[in-house]
Amino acid sequence: MDRFRRSLIGYYNYYCITDNTQSVNKFRDKIGYLLFKWLNRRSQRKSFTWDKFRLLFNKYPLPYARVKHALCRGY
Template identity: 80%
Template sequence: MDRFRRSLIGYYNYYCITDNTHNVNNFKDKIEKLLFKWLNRRSQRKSFKWDKFSLFLNKYPLPSPRIKVNIYDLRKEISYIL
């Protein structure tokens, strides 16, 4: 989970810019579904139901995306420099 969290943080650092938060939130939702699917492949029986999986996510939460770069602020900084 630690490596997985670090990968998500790296993805967020690269893609979380202004007006892209909707796409990154959709990405996080898909990642949660894939993690659920992956954890259920550990045995022939399903290991998790969705409610048990949400308890797992409460214990090991995935990082939430936040805007890292506001492109509108960058325009203001460039206009001050020029």
């Protein structure tokens, strides 16, 4: 989870400009879904339900996007 967190922060530092945070937050949600899917591929049985995955996500939350580079003065 720490690696995903660091990767997302790097992605945010590069792509979070003015008016792009909504798209970047959609990317964060997609990463969460893919992480759930990847963790369930580790065995023949599904090792994670959505409830268990939400508990994991509450313990190790992924950061949300914030504007890092403002192209307009209003931000």
